[in-house]
Amino acid sequence: MTTSIGFIFFIGAIGLGAIGIAGIVLANHLFRLVLALAIAEAGANLLLILAGYRWDAVAPIVSDPAVVQTMVDPVPQAMVLTAIVIGVGVQALALTLVIRIRQRYGTLDMQEARQRMQDDLDAAAGITPSRSRERPAGGRPLPAPAAAVEAGVQHD
Amino acid sequence: MTDVTLAIALPLLGAFLLPVTARRGLHWFGALLGPTVLALSALVLFGNASVYEAPYAIALGGFAPPLGISLYVDPLALLFALTVPLTTLLLWPGDDGDAGIRRQSLTLLLASALTGLALSGDLFNLYVFYELAAVASYGLAAGGGSSPGFVAAFRYLLISALGSVFGLMGIALIYFQTGTLNLAHLATLSEQLANPQGLAAFAMLVIGFGVKAELFPVNGWVPEVYGAASKRVAALLAGLASKLAVLAIVRILLLVFPHEEARQLLLVLGILGVITGELAAYQARDITRMLGWSSVGQLGVVFIAFSLPGKAGLIAGVTVAMHHLVVKSALFLLADRWGGAIARLKGAASSSRPGAAMFVLFSLSLLGLPPLPGFWSKFLVLGGLADAGSTLQLAAMAIILAGTVLEGAYLMRVITTLYKPVDAKAMPQRQHPGNLFASAMFAAVLLCSAVMVNPLWQGLNAMAESGVDTKGYIETVFDGKEIPR
Numbered sequence: 347m348t349t350s351i352g353f354i355f356f357i358g359a360i361g362l363g364a365i366g367i368a369g370i371v372l373a374n375h376l377f378r379l380v381l382a383l384a385i386a387e388a389g390a391n392l393l394l395i396l397a398g399y400r401w402d403a404v405a406p407i408v409s410d411p412a413v414v415q416t417m418v419d420p421v422p423q424a425m426v427l428t429a430i431v432i433g434v435g436v437q438a439l440a441l442t443l444v445i446r447i448r449q450r451y452g453t454l455d456m457q458e459a460r461q462r463m464q465d466d467l468d469a470a471a472g473i474t475p476s477r478s479r480e481r482p483a484g485g486r487p488l489p490a491p492a493a494a495v496e497a498g499v500q501h502d
Numbered sequence: 503m504t505d506v507t508l509a510i511a512l513p514l515l516g517a518f519l520l521p522v523t524a525r526r527g528l529h530w531f532g533a534l535l536g537p538t539v540l541a542l543s544a545l546v547l548f549g550n551a552s553v554y555e556a557p558y559a560i561a562l563g564g565f566a567p568p569l570g571i572s573l574y575v576d577p578l579a580l581l582f583a584l585t586v587p588l589t590t591l592l593l594w595p596g597d598d599g600d601a602g603i604r605r606q607s608l609t610l611l612l613a614s615a616l617t618g619l620a621l622s623g624d625l626f627n628l629y630v631f632y633e634l635a636a637v638a639s640y641g642l643a644a645g646g647g648s649s650p651g652f653v654a655a656f657r658y659l660l661i662s663a664l665g666s667v668f669g670l671m672g673i674a675l676i677y678f679q680t681g682t683l684n685l686a687h688l689a690t691l692s693e694q695l696a697n698p699q700g701l702a703a704f705a706m707l708v709i710g711f712g713v714k715a716e717l718f719p720v721n722g723w724v725p726e727v728y729g730a731a732s733k734r735v736a737a738l739l740a741g742l743a744s745k746l747a748v749l750a751i752v753r754i755l756l757l758v759f760p761h762e763e764a765r766q767l768l769l770v771l772g773i774l775g776v777i778t779g780e781l782a783a784y785q786a787r788d789i790t791r792m793l794g795w796s797s798v799g800q801l802g803v804v805f806i807a808f809s810l811p812g813k814a815g816l817i818a819g820v821t822v823a824m825h826h827l828v829v830k831s832a833l834f835l836l837a838d839r840w841g842g843a844i845a846r847l848k849g850a851a852s853s854s855r856p857g858a859a860m861f862v863l864f865s866l867s868l869l870g871l872p873p874l875p876g877f878w879s880k881f882l883v884l885g886g887l888a889d890a891g892s893t894l895q896l897a898a899m900a901i902i903l904a905g906t907v908l909e910g911a912y913l914m915r916v917i918t919t920l921y922k923p924v925d926a927k928a929m930p931q932r933q934h935p936g937n938l939f940a941s942a943m944f945a946a947v948l949l950c951s952a953v954m955v956n957p958l959w960q961g962l963n964a965m966a967e968s969g970v971d972t973k974g975y976i977e978t979v980f981d982g983k984e985i986p987r
Contacts, residue, residue, distance in 0.1 A: 436637065
């Protein structure tokens with residue numbers, strides 16, 4: 347019984363990590379990126395807790411020295427406490443950066459913010475804008491949008 | 503012998519005192535505080551030079567390892583720890599109002615965390631110091647207050663925090679299998695980690711600590727952050743912070759994972775770093791991004807060097823890392839005023855002769871011209887690779903040489919532009935005297951080490967001797983006490 351519960355927790359920890367990492371890779375909304383980060387951190391913390399957990403033990407607090415009980419390993423719990431505090435701080439900092447980006451660029455879209463950043467950096471350095479998906483190399487015109495081609499619109 | 507914990511505690515204290523004193527109108531105190539604290543911290547570390555004879559360990563708070571957290575001081579740790587206050591002093595940010603105070607305070611925080619990273623002997627403690635350094639560097643990256651700076655800092659934060667999640671999972675995996683996180687204790691149990699789970703844990707830790715070390719898959723933040731932040735911050739991150747992150751990985755590699763597969767992993771990631779970094783640097787059209795990508799390539803060489811087994815690998819790695827620290831910090835300082843497009847630098851040499859001369863000196867050393875230290879560092883790596891001689895290592899040799907050719911191409915492009923006749927329309931900016939002075943100090947270090955090859959070689963040898971001495975590490979930390987299995 348306990349092993350199956352432990353197994354579920356393990357799957358949960360790894361699943362949370364996977365969801366978070368997938369979110370960071372796939373999401374494009376700044377706030378969702380921060381949320382994905384929070385989920386991934388929760389997964390890592392749960393994994394660390396499980397590393398020292400015993401199902402037949404009590405919390406590692408000595409209330410009566412005369413009573414000897416089996417306790418869970420306190421070390422990972424102390425570490426997770428540290429990791430949670432660090433995580434909260436980093437997430438708060440990430441949110442303030444999101445607010446700043448929204449104030450400056452008026453967007454919460456990662457792709458767009460990144461493009462504007464590249465343009466600003468290029469302008470500051472005094473070079474023509476870098477290549478990107480929207481601006482391919484060699485100055486070729488982009489293929490016309492499919493809808494425009496179908497409607498027979500001339501594209502210059 | 504002075505207490506080495508002061509080298510970590512003093513800058514930390516300074517970092518929190520600085521904003522308070524500045525607000526109370528004690529400006530002279532604030533201006534003096536940072537440099538004084540850093541100088542004291544360097545003095546404390548100099549006072550520990552006797553570790554060359556006997557490394558020692560400190561059990562923090564009197565809790566004996568493996569339960570308590572230990573600091574370990576040996577020549578390797580001392581060398582890297584000593585570079586922190588010295589480099590930070592040379593790259594000390596100027597005092598320009600409120601933003602300046604914040605930047606100084608974050609710089610002190612970074613210095614404290616990096617010193618801790620060098621001295622720590624406990625895996626979780628390494629993680630905490632690494633996070634502290636990371637948070638300070640997010641602040642520094644965004645600290646310029648420019649719009650691109652915020653986006654760059656946010657992306658840096660995401661990549662770095664994702665790396666931390668990986669690192670934490672790696673720590674959890676190690677704790678699963680061994681039930682300890684003390685590096686010395688882990689070193690006695692390293693056979694238990696010679697399995698796929700152990701290797702997975704190592705890979706996760708490498709990804710985690712590798713973000714700051716500009717390791718191959720997690721270095722997308724490099725050109726953006728260096729481009730958007732002030733060049734002193736770029737010099738701090740590329741020159742100093744990356745080296746301390748490398749040291750953390752090397753410590754874990756030497757003590758906990760002395761397995762062939764772990765070395766192989768570092769070698770492959772290093773090779774990929776050299777290829778991508780040098781190619782991207784060749785493509786770059788402005789100096790800042792060129793230097794940023796080239797530092798990715800150089801750190802690839804550092805990882806290749808540390809992947810060599812035994813003393814030879816440690817000597818080669820430390821040489822390349824230290825050389826890169828000096829040269830890249832100085833080049834970023836020079837790029838402060840010359841950071842724009844390469845074409846804009848036409849005739850810059852006539853506006854600032856010493857600046858251009860130093861740029862040439864550092865570039866040549868980076869390439870590896872014989873009397874300069876850069877030659878010795880590359881020579882040691884290539885020699886070590888040739889001695890080891892597996893197919894992958896010979897391929898790494900070829901790739902380092904090809905990378906050097908690319909390096910030559912893009913650095914020479916800048917140098918020839920510097921010495922072109924001046925364009926009347928666009929005068930390049932003069933170098934700032936402060937930056938010139940700081941990079942002259944770096945140049946002095948470079949030239950001194952070119953002259954004193956022999957004593958340096960002996961010092962490095964002694965350092966590597968104790969660095970690879972895992973048994974000595976275990977005995978020093980446990981100090982004759984029984985080692986729990």
